[in-house]
Structures are given as structure tokens and as C-alpha cells.
Amino acid sequence: MSFSYTSVPLYFNHIRILTLSPSESAETRPSCSLEAVDLEEAPAFTALSYAWGDASQRTSIQVNGKDLSITSALALALRHLRLPDRERRLWIDQICINQADDDEKASQVRLMRQIYSEAENTVAWLGEEKDGSDEVMRFIQEAGREGFKIGLRDVPRDDYASLRWHVTAAFSNLDSHDLDVAEGDPLGKKKTDLCKLIDSRYSEQWDDMLDHLYLLFARPYFRRGWIKQEVVIPRTLILQCGRQTVGGDEFVSFVRLDSFISEAKRQQWTARITRMQQEDREALIKGKLDAAGARTRSERLSATVAKAQVINSAQFNERFGLGQTVGIRSRYHMGGHWQEEMTLAFMLKTFASDLEFTDPRDRIFGLLGMASDTSAIQIQVDYTIPWQEVYADAIKRIIHAGYVDILYDIYSAPSPPTSLPSWCPDLNIAKAGIIKKYTFLSSHPFSAGGPPLPSHRVPSAQQFSSPPTLLIRGFQVDTVLTTIPLWTPDSSGSYFADNLTSLKSVLTKLYDLSKLSRSQFSSSSHNLPPSILPSRRAAAAAAADENSALRTAILDHESVSPSSSGGRKRRATVPRMHAAIADLARGIPQLHGAELRDYLNQAQVLQYLAPWFGQRGFIGLGPRETKAGDVVVVFYGGSVPFVLRPDGAKGGPTWRVVGEGYCDGIMDREGVGWGEERVFTLV
Structure with missing residues (x-):
């Protein structure tokens, strides 16, 4: 007979606990009992975090003497988790929740945070032993213990960035990794200890383990969306692979x-490849490279390049998502303001679509257990609501709670009108916003809309209509007159061919628009009403700056150091921009100038955002879909402007969101107070 969940009913705040029977044989079919208990009075139990596996591959276990179908992947986990001589109490979602009952599933999802908090420990099951996993698990335990000793478990975000930059600088030098630490640096000892640890035997062992690490972190477990909260919340976490x-x-x-x-290896291999290529060129020029020597050097170079390609591969870099997860775990258990900052918006922009969920609604529901503002925004877990409405409701609640920047933190291509409202990103495919990507870690972030509005000035949330609408307060900056095509590749697919002809064309046209802008502002600013003249003049002065075109092309941002374009950003400086453009004008084919390399890295935003010129004389960047007649607006509390399009399908004054943008001269709240304030109805 088949097991029926009605035989073990659930009441308010109750969960089911599975008691796994002991067995000395791994081949014996798992057998267990299931009982309902009050979560606040539950006996000690272990929660299981795992990947469900292929839903079509199933087997049965005995539950209360009857058969229950589960995935084969879970059955394998149970065989490894059961003890030979005593029972083991477990909480496992696939067994302890009736997956066929949406109401029960919703009520249990609401308890997830409490379940993983109350569990004596949580076992993260990675799968069976294979691909050298026993050896790599021992390596992780040993190296992790050494990392724990020097304080790597709890590293705040800013400290992590500082440590990473120190490692980057130290290991970009092949000859010595000893880098001086500033006197009084609070991280000085940790920086020194970290470089010594990397330089120790773990560096060589890491090389030997690279392929095995790659295979372990490529397992399905690490791609599963639910593991985020299952790794973050538990007080005691144990990872198990096979018996290790x-x-x-x-x-x-x-x-x-x-x-x-x-990062150290990436710097070392880059430096090593550069040195090997230089040595080969010198040997060739001096006639010291015979056929055998050339073959040996070529093989050595190929092996080094292969290692570098592995570490730069997309699958390897997915481990950065795991790094974000453990970082959030540290913040969660630090408590205080660290935990308070972990809002649902923070979770969404941190993970975007880099999660795998069987049910798309879980892209919201699966993060609520970690979010610090779950109670405040009051999202109801309900599996009867379509995923489109779940996303729109969540984004709307986040905005009405005062966080407008969720609209630019994450981005997805425009959805068909019947799918999602234009203002709601599709979380199934959303990525970090374009402007966010190119101004990440800015020392002077944008603040076009100033601080968030007080709650009494935030338009009230509306119930769902078809399509759902969003009311948001802001002001119009300009109306688009014309746009410039994007920086496009040549026929071979290269953006940098033909001495950057395509980029030069975009910059030339942008400069022509900036001249029109200066002319228009100089002739119109004296007609402005006295009441708005000071703030308007501030915006006009910025927009009329002769460097506005150069700034706009790089979102007014450059790297703090021109030789490390992947690090912190700051607002663009005139000397660096002029040096870059001078090199570009000279047509240096190998791009020797660090300023030009950094400028080109930033200017790649022109491959995604198109320059525009407005009726009032402003210039800026907008989505590639931007066209004449679109309006540029700023929402109060928002960091960047948005491009909106009148919605011709509606009888009233409604707007569709085209996307985020940049408007030179108003990015630091210069426009607040002079634009015509209104409530925009977005559909």
C-alpha cells in the first residue's frame, strides 16, 4: 500500500519529522517513520540540504510501513546518512512536506527559516564519491582549517575587497610576492598571513586539485536555488560527499x-604567459630557438594557457556565486546591521537569475527565509498565484518600501505585453543592471533622485489589474530628439578591429551632439524663472561642459588605477580622459597607454546603451531601443534616470519602461526641485 499524508496531518506551526531506521548494509531499502511535532517542541533533528535529482528517476522507501515514491538521488543520500546502530531524526522537504498540496507547501515554506534555525545541524549532501571527491574533500577540510585560523570565515565585504586587491598586487609579480603593508593598516597581519598561506604548500596542492575542485563545484547541488538559504541559515553546517x-x-x-x-593564480599565469611570450620573441630574434626548443616552449606555453582557460571558464567562475553565499552566511550570523541590510532587494540583486528553481515562483519564495524585511513587506507565499504576479507583487512591494533602485539593480530584456509589466524584470533571466556593472564599487555613486521619499508621499500600492500598474513619483528631465547607433563589431565580430573605427564614429557623433547641447544651454539658461535658476544652472553648467561627451561615453567613471580596470571605480578625471583620447587619435594599434585601455574598458557600455540628445539640450545614454519621443525621467529615491515611452494602447496617461539611462548633468541630484513633479503610471 502507498503512504498517505492524511495519516500524519499537520496543524499550526507543526512539521513532520522523519526517523530513519538503522542499517549496517548500504543495499537495504531505507525504512523510516514519520510523525508530526510542534516546531517549538521538536526533538533534536538534522535538516537535509540536497539536490532533488531527476524527477523521472524514482524508487520507493518504507514510511510507517507503507511505500512512498522519492527520487533516486534522495534514496542514495538516505543510504549514506543512516547510521549502522541507531535511529536518526531528519527533516527532508521531499518527504516531510506533501508536495502535491500547494496550501501545505506554502505553509511549510513560511516555516523554512525557523526549521533551519532550530535544526541541531544541517547536512549539505553533495552526492556520492566520484571524480576524486574523497581527496578533494580532505583538501578542503585541511586548507579551510588553515584559512579559519587566520580569520577568513568572517570577513566583511570591504575587508574582502581590500584583501583581494592586496593579493592581486602581490602575485602580479613573478619574482616576489612580498608586498609592503602600510603602517597602521588594521588588515596588515591578515594580508601578510594570507599571502604566506597562498605561497605555502596549498598553492601547489591547489594546482593538483584544480580539476577535482572544478568537478566538485560543478555538481548539481551548487546550482540549486534553495541551497542559498539552506547554507546561510543553519547554525551548524556540515557538508558531506560520499562518506567524507x-x-x-x-x-x-x-x-x-x-x-x-x-586570483593569485590568475595573476601569476597572466604574468607567466606574458614572460614566456617575451622570452620566445627574444630567443627567436637572437636565433637561439631551434625546432626542438620551439616545440618544448610551445608545449609549456599551451599547458599554462590551458590552466588559465580553466580558471577563467564560466563554470569555474560560478564559484563566485558560492562565494557570495558564504559571505551572506557570515553576515547573517554576525547579526546587527549586517543582517538588517540583507533585504529581499539585496538578495535579488546579489543572485539575480544565477539560481536554478523547478518552480519559478521560488525565485521569490526561496529567498524569504534569509531576507531581513520579510515581515515588513508582507509577501504571502501562495503557489496558486502565477509566477508573473508573484514577481510583480514583490517588485512593487520593494519599491513602495522605499527601494526604487531595484529597477536598475537587475535587468532583463523587455517582455511581451502579455507576460510581465514593463517595469518588472523577469527574474528567470535577469542579470545585474548595465549601469550597475560599469559603476560597481564606485567611490562616488550616482544619486539622480536624491533620498527616498517619506512614506506619506509614496503613492499607495494598487491591487493587481490587467496588466498590473505601478505608481511612482518623479520628474521629467527631457524628451529624446535623436539617438546614435551603438558601438558595433566589424564583420569578423571584433569591436577592436580597424583601429577602433566604429568606436571613433560613435564618439565623434556624441561630440557633435555635445556641441549642440552647449549651444542650446548657453542660449536658453537666461530665460529660466528665478525660483529655479540656481539648481537649473548647476545642471546646465555640467551639461554644457566641453568634456560632457567624453564623460557620457564612460558613464563618468574610470578605474581608481588605470592599470587595474577590474577594481574600484571613481568619477572620471579630465587628464586621464584627454590622455586616452590622445592615444586613440594617434591610432596606436597595440594600445600601450594604460589610460586608453581603461577608457576602452569603460566605453564598452556603448555596446549596450545608445547615446541620445534631448529637446532641452541634455545628452545621455539609454537602452538600445530608445527612440525619438521617449522621455527621460528621474524617480525620487532612484540613483539613475529611466527612459519611458508613452503607452499608445491605453486611453489614459500611462507609460512603459524602456530601461535605465544616464543623463549628463543631473546624476548628482542637480535636477531635484526644478523638474515638473508628477506621479507616473507605469504599465
């Missing part, structure tokens, strides 16, 4: 250490 285990503290410390070693 790694403690949670050691694992978190290893993931941090792994990211630093990866």
Missing part, C-alpha cells in the same frame, strides 16, 4: 581562501 565530511566553518573559510588563490 567538511565542517561549515572550514568550508566557508576554504571558499574565501579559494577565491584568493584563484
Whole structure:
């Protein structure tokens, strides 16, 4: 007979606990009992975090003497988790929740945070032993223990960035990794200890383990969306692969250490490849490279390049998502303001679509257990609501709670009118916003809309209509008159061919528009009403600046150091921009100038955002779909402007969101107070 969940009913705040019977044989079919208990009075139990596996591959276990169908992947986990001589209490979602009952599933999802918090420990099951996993698990435990000793488990975000930049600088030099630490640097000892640890035997062992690490972190477990909260919330975390285990503290410390070693290796291999190529050129010029020597050098270079390609591969870099997860785990358990900052918006922009969920609604529901504002925004877990409405409701609640920037933190291509409202990103495919990507870690972030509005000035949320609408307060900056095509590749697919002819064309046209802008502002600013003249003049002065075209092309941002374009950003400086453009004008084919390289890295935003010129004389960037007649607006509390399009399908004054944008001269709240304030109805 088949097991029926009605035989073990659930009441308010109750969960089911599975008691797994002991067995000395791994081949014996798992057998267990299931009982309902009040969560606040539950006996000690272990929660299981795992990948469900292929839903079509199933087997049965005995539950209360009757058959229950589960996935084969879970059955394998049970065989490894059961003890030979005593029972083991477990909470496993696939067994303890009636997956066929949406109401029960919703009520249990609401308890997830409490379940993983109350569990004595949580076992993260990675799968069976294969691909050298026993050896790599032992390596993770040992290296993680050393990382824990130097304090890598709990590293705040800013400290992590500082440590990473130190590693980057130290290991870009092949001859010595000793880098002086500034006197009084609070991270000085940790920086020194970290470089010594990387330089120790773990560096060589990491090389030997690289392929095995790659295979372990490529397992389905690490792509599963639900593991985020299942790794973050538990007090005690244990990772198990086959019979090998790694403690949670050691694992978190290893993931941090792994990211630093990866960066060190990336710098070393880049420097090594550059040196090998230089040595080969010199040997060839001097006639010291015979056929055998050339073959040996070529093989050595190919092996080094292969290693570098592995570490730069997309699948390897997915481990950065794991790094974000363990970072959030540290913040969660630090408590205080660290935990308070972990809002649902923070979770969505951190993970975007880099999660795998069987049910798309879980892209919201699966993060609520970690979010600090779950109670405040009051999202109801309901699996009877279509996923489109779940997304729109969540985004609307986040905005009405005062976080407008969710609209630019994450981005997805425009959806068909029947799918999602234009203002709601599709979380199934959403990525980090374009402007966010190119101004990440800015020392002077944008603040076009100023601080968030007080709650009494935020338009009230509306119930769902068809399509759902969003009311948001802001002001119009300009109306688009014309646009410039994007920076496009040549026929071979290269953006940098023909001495950057395509980019030069975009910059030339943008400069022509900036001259029109200066002319228009100089002739119109004296007609402005006295009441708005000061703030309007501030915007006009910025927009009339002769460097506005150069600034706009790079979102007014450059790297703090021109030789490290992947690090912190700051507002663009005139000397660096002029040096870059001078090199560009000279047509240096190998791009020797660091300023030009950095400028080109930033200017790649022109491959995604199109320059525009407005009726009032402003210039800026907008989505590639931007066209004449679109309006540029700023929402109060928002960091950047948005391009909106009148919605011709509606009888009233409604707007569709085209996307985020940049408008030179108003990015630092210069426009607040002079634009015509209104409530925009977005559909």
C-alpha cells in the first residue's frame, strides 16, 4: 500500500519529522517513520540540504510501513546518512512536506527559516564519491582549517575587497610576492598571513586539485536555488560527499581562501604567459630557438594557457556565486546591521537569475527565509498565484518600501505585453543592471533622485489589474530628439578591429551632439524663472561642459588605477580622459597607454546603451531601443534616470519602461526641485 499524508496531518506551526531506521548494509531499502511535532517542541533533528535529482528517476522507501515514491538521488543520500546502530531524526522537504498540496507547501515554506534555525545541524549532501571527491574533500577540510585560523570565515565585504586587491598586487609579480603593508593598516597581519598561506604548500596542492575542485563545484547541488538559504541559515553546517565530511566553518573559510588563490593564480599565469611570450620573441630574434626548443616552449606555453582557460571558464567562475553565499552566511550570523541590510532587494540583486528553481515562483519564495524585511513587506507565499504576479507583487512591494533602485539593480530584456509589466524584470533571466556593472564599487555613486521619499508621499500600492500598474513619483528631465547607433563589431565580430573605427564614429557623433547641447544651454539658461535658476544652472553648467561627451561615453567613471580596470571605480578625471583620447587619435594599434585601455574598458557600455540628445539640450545614454519621443525621467529615491515611452494602447496617461539611462548633468541630484513633479503610471 502507498503512504498517505492524511495519516500524519499537520496543524499550526507543526512539521513532520522523519526517523530513519538503522542499517549496517548500504543495499537495504531505507525504512523510516514519520510523525508530526510542534516546531517549538521538536526533538533534536538534522535538516537535509540536497539536490532533488531527476524527477523521472524514482524508487520507493518504507514510511510507517507503507511505500512512498522519492527520487533516486534522495534514496542514495538516505543510504549514506543512516547510521549502522541507531535511529536518526531528519527533516527532508521531499518527504516531510506533501508536495502535491500547494496550501501545505506554502505553509511549510513560511516555516523554512525557523526549521533551519532550530535544526541541531544541517547536512549539505553533495552526492556520492566520484571524480576524486574523497581527496578533494580532505583538501578542503585541511586548507579551510588553515584559512579559519587566520580569520577568513568572517570577513566583511570591504575587508574582502581590500584583501583581494592586496593579493592581486602581490602575485602580479613573478619574482616576489612580498608586498609592503602600510603602517597602521588594521588588515596588515591578515594580508601578510594570507599571502604566506597562498605561497605555502596549498598553492601547489591547489594546482593538483584544480580539476577535482572544478568537478566538485560543478555538481548539481551548487546550482540549486534553495541551497542559498539552506547554507546561510543553519547554525551548524556540515557538508558531506560520499562518506567524507567538511565542517561549515572550514568550508566557508576554504571558499574565501579559494577565491584568493584563484586570483593569485590568475595573476601569476597572466604574468607567466606574458614572460614566456617575451622570452620566445627574444630567443627567436637572437636565433637561439631551434625546432626542438620551439616545440618544448610551445608545449609549456599551451599547458599554462590551458590552466588559465580553466580558471577563467564560466563554470569555474560560478564559484563566485558560492562565494557570495558564504559571505551572506557570515553576515547573517554576525547579526546587527549586517543582517538588517540583507533585504529581499539585496538578495535579488546579489543572485539575480544565477539560481536554478523547478518552480519559478521560488525565485521569490526561496529567498524569504534569509531576507531581513520579510515581515515588513508582507509577501504571502501562495503557489496558486502565477509566477508573473508573484514577481510583480514583490517588485512593487520593494519599491513602495522605499527601494526604487531595484529597477536598475537587475535587468532583463523587455517582455511581451502579455507576460510581465514593463517595469518588472523577469527574474528567470535577469542579470545585474548595465549601469550597475560599469559603476560597481564606485567611490562616488550616482544619486539622480536624491533620498527616498517619506512614506506619506509614496503613492499607495494598487491591487493587481490587467496588466498590473505601478505608481511612482518623479520628474521629467527631457524628451529624446535623436539617438546614435551603438558601438558595433566589424564583420569578423571584433569591436577592436580597424583601429577602433566604429568606436571613433560613435564618439565623434556624441561630440557633435555635445556641441549642440552647449549651444542650446548657453542660449536658453537666461530665460529660466528665478525660483529655479540656481539648481537649473548647476545642471546646465555640467551639461554644457566641453568634456560632457567624453564623460557620457564612460558613464563618468574610470578605474581608481588605470592599470587595474577590474577594481574600484571613481568619477572620471579630465587628464586621464584627454590622455586616452590622445592615444586613440594617434591610432596606436597595440594600445600601450594604460589610460586608453581603461577608457576602452569603460566605453564598452556603448555596446549596450545608445547615446541620445534631448529637446532641452541634455545628452545621455539609454537602452538600445530608445527612440525619438521617449522621455527621460528621474524617480525620487532612484540613483539613475529611466527612459519611458508613452503607452499608445491605453486611453489614459500611462507609460512603459524602456530601461535605465544616464543623463549628463543631473546624476548628482542637480535636477531635484526644478523638474515638473508628477506621479507616473507605469504599465
